[in-house]
Amino acid sequence: MATVIDRRSPKDYATDAAPWWCPGCGDFAVLRALQMAAADLNLDPARTVLVAGIGCSGKIGDYFRSYSVHVVHGRTMPVATGIKLANRDLTVIAAGGDGDGYGIGLNHFIHAARRNVDITYIVMDNKVYGLTKGQTSPTTHLGSRTTSAPTGAIDRPITPLRMALVAGVTYLAQGFSGDPKHLARLIKGAIQHKGFALVNVYSPCVTYNKINTYDWYKERLVNLDDDESYDPGNWQAALNTVIDKDDLVTGLIYRATDVPTYEELLPGYRPEPIAAQELQRDPAEWAKILAEFA
Amino acid sequence: MATVIDRRSPKDYATDAAPWWCPGCGDFAVLRALQMAAADLNLDPARTVLVAGIGCSGKIGDYFRSYSVHVVHGRTMPVATGIKLANRDLTVIAAGGDGDGYGIGLNHFIHAARRNVDITYIVMDNKVYGLTKGQTSPTTHLGSRTTSAPTGAIDRPITPLRMALVAGVTYLAQGFSGDPKHLARLIKGAIQHKGFALVNVYSPCVTYNKINTYDWYKERLVNLDDDESYDPGNWQAALNTVIDKDDLVTGLIYRATDVPTYEELLPGYRPEPIAAQELQRDPAEWAKILAEFA
Amino acid sequence: MRSELTWMVGGQQGEGIESTGYVLSAGLNRLGYHIYGYRTFSSRIKGGHTNFRIRIATRRVLANSDHVDVLIAFDRDSVRRNAAQLTPGAVVVIDDEEAHPQLPEAGDGVRVLGVPLTGIARDVGGVIMKNMVGAGASAALLGLPVDAFDDLIAERFGSKGEKVVEANRRAFRAGYERLAGQAACSDLRLEAGDGRRRYTMTGDDAAGFGALVGGCRLIAAYPITPASDIMHWLVPKLPQFGGVVVQTEDEIAAITLAVGAGYAGVRAMTATSGPGFSLMMEALGYAGMIEAPVVIVDVQRAGPSTGMPTKHEQSDLFEMLYGSHGDLPRIVLAPATAEECFYGAAEAFNLAERYQTPVILAMDLAVGLAIQTVDDLDFSRVKIDRGLVAAPEELGPEDADFKRYRFTDSGISPRSLPGMPGGLHLATGLEHDETGHITEDRRNRVRMTDKRLRKFQSVELNDAIPPVTFDGPEAPDLLLLGWGSTYGPLAEARERLERQGASVAHGHIRLLEPLPAGVLASRIAQARRVVVVENNARGQLARLLRQEIGTADKDRLHSVLKYDGTPFLPSEIMRECEAML
Amino acid sequence: MRSELTWMVGGQQGEGIESTGYVLSAGLNRLGYHIYGYRTFSSRIKGGHTNFRIRIATRRVLANSDHVDVLIAFDRDSVRRNAAQLTPGAVVVIDDEEAHPQLPEAGDGVRVLGVPLTGIARDVGGVIMKNMVGAGASAALLGLPVDAFDDLIAERFGSKGEKVVEANRRAFRAGYERLAGQAACSDLRLEAGDGRRRYTMTGDDAAGFGALVGGCRLIAAYPITPASDIMHWLVPKLPQFGGVVVQTEDEIAAITLAVGAGYAGVRAMTATSGPGFSLMMEALGYAGMIEAPVVIVDVQRAGPSTGMPTKHEQSDLFEMLYGSHGDLPRIVLAPATAEECFYGAAEAFNLAERYQTPVILAMDLAVGLAIQTVDDLDFSRVKIDRGLVAAPEELGPEDADFKRYRFTDSGISPRSLPGMPGGLHLATGLEHDETGHITEDRRNRVRMTDKRLRKFQSVELNDAIPPVTFDGPEAPDLLLLGWGSTYGPLAEARERLERQGASVAHGHIRLLEPLPAGVLASRIAQARRVVVVENNARGQLARLLRQEIGTADKDRLHSVLKYDGTPFLPSEIMRECEAML
């Protein structure tokens, strides 16, 4: 008697929980864009898992309607990888902050990218540690004043786009909370992509980041999707563009279609989900293995 | 009655411990090169600290004569940073393996690079986990058979040189155990450099890596130092070269002289080492701070 | 006239209303009152209920009270949520244009005053000053002199210019004047304070200050509630003393960076809470193995995992005592008050260098974040003792191995620091011989393990932070035992029970590892019953006592546990005791 | 004719001489002997002394013996280092051209045979086959039939082609023939084995196998001695059953990846040793909080920190019991033999899913790496029990919240797995309500904590791995208690003491958390004295017993500790007991 829902609307991906974000926070737009992308793809919430990090951003896990996993700080990538490998029929989306993903979790991000597991990773990059009250984050601009660096940050920022390209990401896009529709398209593309996809989102923190504001971005961002001459299939050009434009681009930056996914390369990995396997097996199979010890 | 030693020879940087490496291991050459560089610079062993990782490579800490710290797996970077900040008069050199530095320790490496603390980091890259008996390492080539991937590695390798450039390393060189003299020059340059320096060394594991052998490298490596037209001052060119040449270069790849070190940027950081400070202070100073709580 | 009352402000998180409490605390302190201020908040930046309660008294108070006498409510939600604590006779000031709004949620016998706090603020210069209006109104209700706040406001806003100072003063006075004439509430007026100069600080502030005075010159840390304030306090201070703050990429980097600095001769620390502390376990063992000094502050919050980041608990004791693989001893010191956070932090660095070991300063959210009145800090009690550092003549000739890990009777070996000629050695997390060289020799292994353990046989503390204190009779009917911030509630409960004629003693443990087992055993043996009071679900201290102390048998040891995220109230402890007496 | 003897091969690490031992073990097994093989090696790849000892007997043996009867020495260093163990009458075969070399280091009464093992190998095909020559020579000395090894060699080298097989057979036979005629050593011949089919495996192999049979389909791990072998064993096996091996970037990724897979419905594990285990503490608590099943194997080695990676110890017990911040219960299971590693690993997955919790399989280097004879494995004893998974009718309508963390009497709530319609919920490490939503409500907090703790009140094990076993009288003069690989030495010591007429019992604990306290308390109460025997310096099990068991008071509980990196010998335990009887 299960009803088959043919078309879902963004609202179908909303939980009852009222978002805890500050009014104006960029993360609202990310949630909205994700819901739009999900609706566009008509994702089944029951077969979708959102793996959220710790931070203001990570709260998204409580607002997006799907199976939702809110992990420990910085560990979205391995948890998402474990879920996807366990059940390849699921759509697995990870989402978290710049601190979560490029600070404590940077190592996992790079290793996930090089493995090319078919997961989508959305980073809500506000260039600050929001939830812990405004400390320097790995993407904080040099010289920005923060609660932990009141005289200005002195660590040169991590450049996620360049890092991702070098790590071997096979889908790379950057969005902006000021344009949720565009962002939704980028997220949709990421979910559709077979392999590891990163969508970095400039998602302003209106409370703690008084520099990288909506206006600041609006004045600076260039949308590559508007540039017909831009070829997202060219890795070297993508890297050069990102460097030239000082990371201030939006749109689809790079997509590779010829890199096999981890799932394709794993020896013995089967088309049906591991989670669906029957585990109790015929003892005779085990006896054969036992004989190897004789 | 301390004797001032004007000139030291490489032998002055050898401990009594007999190296535990396999005959032919590339790490012997790295040790020798480090000793040559130290002798060339006449480093005072008492003011030099070698911070070694865990692995075959990390054993170098027991063989190089200086203050020596053998840390837990993957943590050379923060320990070296702590030592340098504590006593800026020390020459701090870190050394470890590809697993140590680009696997478990990758996050620290990237964050150390962007901080630009004045330390030198030598990675003995044998593209395998040596000490634990030949498992896949982060730099193992796709398809290489290892004890943990007998049917061939399926994770695309980390590319340390590109990663380092993107992370903002201010001195980047690559050496080869087949040419210890050249390596010694690169290490010397790294130590002389003010800021974070990475010397990645192709250091063959003769026991577990039957692919990336001395001969394999000899056939492929191009020495940039021999190319007069190559300008190591150009970041973009360095990146392009490394990509073009598939990372198979040696020599000084990049050097920036205009990036301030962390020490220069730290507020209130003084010319004399913190370690030399007298800690017992006049209570009147504290009373002033206490008054802030009144 | 009251000698004690509890004031509270409540409203939406992120609207700056807590500053009402900060201003009031500071003013009360200057007028010679003792205060204990406790914030209730959530792990979100804006929105959701938050409140800040201040217990005000003419004697020292270190615990929350059961009830609220004055509530400044910026919304009705604040009344609803705190109504159960409003006693008959309490006054609620609600931010409302109506002078006497109907607030059935306030409860019977509660006096409600509608005061347009926001409206008044708007009139005098801007709604963001509604907190000042609230503070002024509070000062009036409590009968405090308005002038006492003038300087305070100037200090607080001075950096923003004279205009801002004036506007805030106006707002404060406007709020004050609005309620100054309320004869109907004159019963809320406080007896005069004693006017003595005291200080208000949180345990986090005090730990930062203690670290600085204790010679700490480097903190490496990663932000986490409720420990971040320690780093924040040190951020502007350390550079003034040639020290360094490094915000690292994670907690593993934080502790290993500090260990590196400690090895190189700088007093270094990290500060974290449960999740970060768990990540530090491997490095903790490393510090123990290379015998490097390092101070790790764990300001505990409700666990496990991410738990309740803004809620109080004392449930990391097991991990502090037993975390990290292998036989690794360590020192665990638990301050009970802000003063002790100061002295404890300072002393932690002496212990770390004297015993060449990691020292864990076990704080908890209540001691870390509560604002407490501190009588004075005696800086002459902080004596820097750097432990055994090899003198030049103890160091070897340049080319010989220095015995950094020399076998000694005390287990402590003089250390050499990088830069010292003749002190070269290997510091490794692998097992090593006296010179630091790696060895798997069986005899050496045993001797080296024994050496490391032997160091902890006689840990001695500075008298500013005693290993354990006792109040009350030596052979009581009931012995209450606790650690950390339960000190305040326990002390108060004991005093009240004693006044009721009960025979109750209170032992409070500051040195949890190595435990002062001898004195505890004798006190436990003399008590008829023993109650171990702590904020966790497994009775961690009680288990430690059973493990270490023969007299602490299961029958006589009773646990009183609270793990709902809030600290004990003295009355809760009394109730438990009364049932047992 | 001997019914038992100890054989050893010694030489330089990395020269493949251990394979002498592997070939011999396999042959002995096929001939119906029981063996216990133990390797001594260092954390280096080539060079340095290594040895491999095999205790051979016609009955089950699970411990090393005190002495060596036959030593195949590929260098004189091997003789020097092991001389103390050579009893009068022992035979040393030294790789030497001289037939009867002078070897004063061998000691009095030791028979030395110079046999050019390398020379013979060179003659028959290549020096790398010296191990086969050594194996052949050993077979001759022990009086084993040479033919028995033919198949074995074919199986071992078959993949390398017939030529290699032939060369190795030649080498074996050449070694055999060289010593076949040694009438002077005929006293070393073994009684005939019983010819029964048995199996030899290490605990690591057995744990990998048990995991596979127990339904594990994913291992995420990072290499570390002495746990890597578990992953290595699974690498070729898991893909055959549609499973996955992921070598992660570090141990934090390893455990969190496994937790993700476990949450999604796949039985998943990680395997590590102390340093890696310490890094997993935060994630351990996370698994506990979201109630995800995960199995973590800790094959303990000598700590703290990097310690002695190739040396045995049982010193992670404290961290297994108490690591991770907050009040986090878990299950800790300690197998004592290779069989139990098999059944224990399989059962661990049942427990993890039944109690929706992390389960720690506490192994140690001795149980993990020693080669043991296993009589048989009964696969029918492994019954997959996936615990409470919500049936479709228990799941809600599509748009309602599923109560994943429903309050139940048992504390266990039916779980939904991603993919199940109507089972949507949030799994968070923050405190949450029944539906998984984040909450800081005080009442919910207490109820949810109690629910999590309640699950562990009645942990029941499959009978293949009992919580605790006892041998010997119920009310003995001496009760020996142990855990893990001390089983073998303790059992043997007890039997020998019993034969001497002493009243000695032996209790061995497999379930360390939750501890079977009731039965232990009664047995402890009935014993005159209790001796807790373990391989660590702090007496960790003894402390656990004191904590949990009222009858385990300090006076009657005596610790026998060994922490030099080697397992107990039965004789060492006997000596301690004799002093106490």
Ligand SMILES: Cc1ncc(C[n+]2csc(CCOP(=O)(O)OP(=O)(O)O)c2C)c(N)n1
């Ligand atoms: C191990 C650990 N360390 C620290 C914290 C505290 N913490 C919570 S959120 C956060 C930073 C979040 O920053 P970011 O990922 O940028 O998210 P944002 O709040 O900016 O969206 C930190 C450090 C934690 N929960 N766990």
Ligand SMILES: Cc1ncc(C[n+]2csc(CCOP(=O)(O)OP(=O)(O)O)c2C)c(N)n1
């Ligand atoms: C936390 C931790 N995990 C795992 C290990 C085991 N381990 C020792 S060395 C090593 C790998 C070393 O590889 P690499 O850094 O490349 O050094 P190499 O031996 O190749 O020189 C590992 C995994 C450890 N010591 N600590």
Ligand code: SF4
């Ligand atoms: S603090 Fe910043 S990131 Fe967090 S909710 Fe508010 S605006 Fe958003």
Ligand code: SF4
């Ligand atoms: S195993 Fe490889 S890396 Fe290690 S010592 Fe031998 S050759 Fe060198």
Ligand SMILES: [Mg+2]
């Ligand atoms: Mg952020």
Ligand SMILES: [Mg+2]
């Ligand atoms: Mg390597």
